Amino acid sequence: MARRMHSARAFPLTMQFYIVREFCLSFAISFLFFFVVFFINQILLLAEDILSKSAPLDQTLLLLLYSLPSVIAIAFPFSALAGALMTSARLNTDNEILAFSAAGISPAALYVPFLVMGLLASCISFAANDYFLPRSSVAFRKIYGELVARSASIELTPYSVKRYSQAVVVTGAKDGSKIENVLLFETDAKSDDKVIAAGNASITIDPSGNDAVIEMNNIVEHSVSMEGQDKFSISKADTMLYRFALKDPVVGFAGTSPSEMTSKALLENVRRKRSTLEARWRDAARQFSDARARLVASYGDAALTPPGAADSKEIDQRLQRSIAAFRQTDTAIPSDRSLQIYELEYNKKFAIPAAGFFFTLLAFPLGLGTKRAGRTAGFGLALLLSTFYWALLFAGQSAGIRSSISPGLAMWAPNGLVFLSAIGVWIARRKSGRRSV
Numbered sequence: 001m002a003r004r005m006h007s008a009r010a011f012p013l014t015m016q017f018y019i020v021r022e023f024c025l026s027f028a029i030s031f032l033f034f035f036v037v038f039f040i041n042q043i044l045l046l047a048e049d050i051l052s053k054s055a056p057l058d059q060t061l062l063l064l065l066y067s068l069p070s071v072i073a074i075a076f077p078f079s080a081l082a083g084a085l086m087t088s089a090r091l092n093t094d095n096e097i098l099a100f101s102a103a104g105i106s107p108a109a110l111y112v113p114f115l116v117m118g119l120l121a122s123c124i125s126f127a128a129n130d131y132f133l134p135r136s137s138v139a140f141r142k143i144y145g146e147l148v149a150r151s152a153s154i155e156l157t158p159y160s161v162k163r164y165s166q167a168v169v170v171t172g173a174k175d176g177s178k179i180e181n182v183l184l185f186e187t188d189a190k191s192d193d194k195v196i197a198a199g200n201a202s203i204t205i206d207p208s209g210n211d212a213v214i215e216m217n218n219i220v221e222h223s224v225s226m227e228g229q230d231k232f233s234i235s236k237a238d239t240m241l242y243r244f245a246l247k248d249p250v251v252g253f254a255g256t257s258p259s260e261m262t263s264k265a266l267l268e269n270v271r272r273k274r275s276t277l278e279a280r281w282r283d284a285a286r287q288f289s290d291a292r293a294r295l296v297a298s299y300g301d302a303a304l305t306p307p308g309a310a311d312s313k314e315i316d317q318r319l320q321r322s323i324a325a326f327r328q329t330d331t332a333i334p335s336d337r338s339l340q341i342y343e344l345e346y347n348k349k350f351a352i353p354a355a356g357f358f359f360t361l362l363a364f365p366l367g368l369g370t371k372r373a374g375r376t377a378g379f380g381l382a383l384l385l386s387t388f389y390w391a392l393l394f395a396g397q398s399a400g401i402r403s404s405i406s407p408g409l410a411m412w413a414p415n416g417l418v419f420l421s422a423i424g425v426w427i428a429r430r431k432s433g434r435r436s437v
Helices: 002-052 057-066 068-093 096-102 107-155 263-304 312-331 337-367 375-402 407-436
Strands: 161-163 167-170 178-186 193-205 211-224 232-245
Touching (some): 002 068, 068 096, 068 375, 096 107, 107 337, 193 232, 337 407, 375 407
Antiparallel strands (some): 167 178
16 A cells, blocks of 8 residues: 555656656757847857957857856747647657546646746756856957957058058058058048157957057158148157057947846946936926916916007017926927937847747647648648747847837737737647536
């Protein structure tokens, strides 16, 4: 009797491990597919910069390594969808769901391992997005900045004449990282013509990422005034920093973009920007109240002034100015588009990882409806749902940026639709089950 009770208790646990094993197999296959797709997309985005700047192999590999957290953060939720669909479809096609039901195990009990695995996928996706991505972005920008500096230093070659945005640079021999005997000719219609001679020079990248800086030593500058060729000046300096715009500015090199911040940093920025915007709203409300009070006073003065009075014209002009000021304060509603973007990224930081859990809510009952092809049918259906979800997410983000729609609604609406679809599928399955009985 004790042995029978032990078997009855052990079987559900064995069943759960069995389903988890099947889920992990399907998840691994799906993750490999989505990882390759998103990783190739990342490679294509970096390919032009890497090739144009002749990046060495070690820097190229580091750039790809530091881009992995963003790939993993996106791949995990969709892999959870495909893994759950493939597993439930395979169990249903092989009649294992029927066997479990015959053993007295309800579909609700089979649902638990799917939900646990979906929650685990969401947690890993969030960790990659919120912890590893911000840190890898810092390292990525550092390597990329070195790459840009390296490509820029190649342009400052010895014994050459090069034209930059506003100057011509003539170089001499190379001594280590510096170029000796540098002449710089600057001609600009809006400023004095200059000739700058330097004993040696080297090039670096400005922290903004938009400018290159030539650091020159032992400077002699000859400047010809715009007022006439006979007016000039000569000056000397130990060092000089000369800036010129890069042909391809380093996007995101100057600072961290909202998508690369942690959720804590995003929340702090949202609160600060919201506080600033609320202060602007209060100031606008005060200006509106003052403008309305002045308008009422102007109307009162106009009503009390008899026609033809000496100051009637001045009062009428004052009334028109009050009307114009009131209309301006009535239409000028303060807004902050950057706050909208930060709120979108903050909600996106949670919405995309949470999709892994919501996907498993839908995938299990949906996979039970497949009759043939098992994992293949589940994977095909997962691709369709992934494409549809991605389109909804893109549409929500675009609507959140371009309109006044709530960022939370824009980012969480796709997950809400998945949740409602899961409820609808379960209701439909229960109705079909009652009819079959």
